[in-house]
Amino acid sequence: MTQQQVQKAAAPLDWAERACEALMARFEPEALPPDRFHYHQGVFLSGMEKTWRLTNKDAYFAYIKRWVDSHMQPDGAIRSFHPDELDDIQPGVLLFGLYERTGDDRYRQALYNLVPLLKKWKTNPSGGFWHKEHYPNQMWLDSMYMGGPIAVQFGKTFGERDYFDLMAYQAILMAKRTKDPVTGLMYHGWDESREASWADPETGLAPEFWGRAIGWYPVALLEMLEHMPQDHKDAPELVVILRELLIALVRYQDEATGLWYQVVDKGDRADNWLETSCSCLYVQAIAKAVRFGYLDAKYMENAWKGYRGVIDTLTFDENGRVVIGGICVGTGIGDYAHYVARPTSANDLHGAGAFILMCAEMSLAELNRGI
Numbered sequence: 001m002t003q004q005q006v007q008k009a010a011a012p013l014d015w016a017e018r019a020c021e022a023l024m025a026r027f028e029p030e031a032l033p034p035d036r037f038h039y040h041q042g043v044f045l046s047g048m049e050k051t052w053r054l055t056n057k058d059a060y061f062a063y064i065k066r067w068v069d070s071h072m073q074p075d076g077a078i079r080s081f082h083p084d085e086l087d088d089i090q091p092g093v094l095l096f097g098l099y100e101r102t103g104d105d106r107y108r109q110a111l112y113n114l115v116p117l118l119k120k121w122k123t124n125p126s127g128g129f130w131h132k133e134h135y136p137n138q139m140w141l142d143s144m145y146m147g148g149p150i151a152v153q154f155g156k157t158f159g160e161r162d163y164f165d166l167m168a169y170q171a172i173l174m175a176k177r178t179k180d181p182v183t184g185l186m187y188h189g190w191d192e193s194r195e196a197s198w199a200d201p202e203t204g205l206a207p208e209f210w211g212r213a214i215g216w217y218p219v220a221l222l223e224m225l226e227h228m229p230q231d232h233k234d235a236p237e238l239v240v241i242l243r244e245l246l247i248a249l250v251r252y253q254d255e256a257t258g259l260w261y262q263v264v265d266k267g268d269r270a271d272n273w274l275e276t277s278c279s280c281l282y283v284q285a286i287a288k289a290v291r292f293g294y295l296d297a298k299y300m301e302n303a304w305k306g307y308r309g310v311i312d313t314l315t316f317d318e319n320g321r322v323v324i325g326g327i328c329v330g331t332g333i334g335d336y337a338h339y340v341a342r343p344t345s346a347n348d349l350h351g352a353g354a355f356i357l358m359c360a361e362m363s364l365a366e367l368n369r370g371i
Helices: 003-008 012-026 039-055 058-070 090-102 105-120 142-158 162-178 211-227 235-250 276-291 297-313 336-340 349-368
Strands: 138-140 189-191
Touching: 012 039, 012 058, 012 349, 039 058, 039 090, 039 142, 039 349, 058 090, 090 105, 090 142, 105 142, 105 162, 138 142, 138 162, 142 162, 142 211, 162 189, 162 211, 162 235, 211 235, 211 276, 211 349, 235 276, 235 297, 276 297, 276 349, 297 349
Parallel strands: none
Antiparallel strands: 138 189
């Protein structure tokens, strides 16, 4: 058996650790790009946090803490972040674990500096959050991951239940406005004003179903449902939305590889391509939905097929460190040609984060099936 064959026989948690360690070897925590409090680092470190909780290895906790501390002032103020972009709210989810373990009040203060911004967030006429200040009236699927989990966990941690209602409303509005009744998929965004260059003049919808955007949404719903009260009035509707979306996604899984396409519903086009990060997010969401009882256990077959498909794409650098390729770089909303022309990267932080989230969840699935 070759070295790569041995490596590819590793368990999911081993892969999570290898990905963490590949990025740790490349970057000191203070040097994680970009040099601001941003979701690229946030999703990577969220995956690392789940790996830390599964392994109890203090090196992961210390790495997360160093990054967060490098962006914090003594009074809990966050330096170098954009307070009008949901992308820069997301890394605040890391503060809960730091506060829980250390008791350092700076982390609580930082949460109170971040999360209440959502109560003053600019909204479209329907009450939906703008994704960014300079994108008036635009709701993006990505926004649910950036603002939903932190707000709901904040509500649970500090007894501020109105955040449950606030974010459930955002998730339900997003689904109502972006879900396609034919495919069951969700368009990348919706502009109620119809003024964005990409917006359909009649519906305000984005033109395509972009892979990673759709992935953020169910991953966010599952984090929200994990922290919301089970008897919350909107929980049943959120579960239905989640289940229907995941079942729709399964229909578009590539039979040969187990992966999903950059533009999800157009796998028959020659210039479309299989994308790693969305595949990781879908696998994570399917497996977690099964674990929580929201999705029938038969869908674990799709999750394992997708997981194995991602593992089959991995390569290794000259030092034997894992290289996760086929990751679409950050992308705005556009047409089909826009998405398929986007470059890919290797070990991109948010793509690596999606991979680690997948591996951490599949390690729990592995335990549950008795391996």
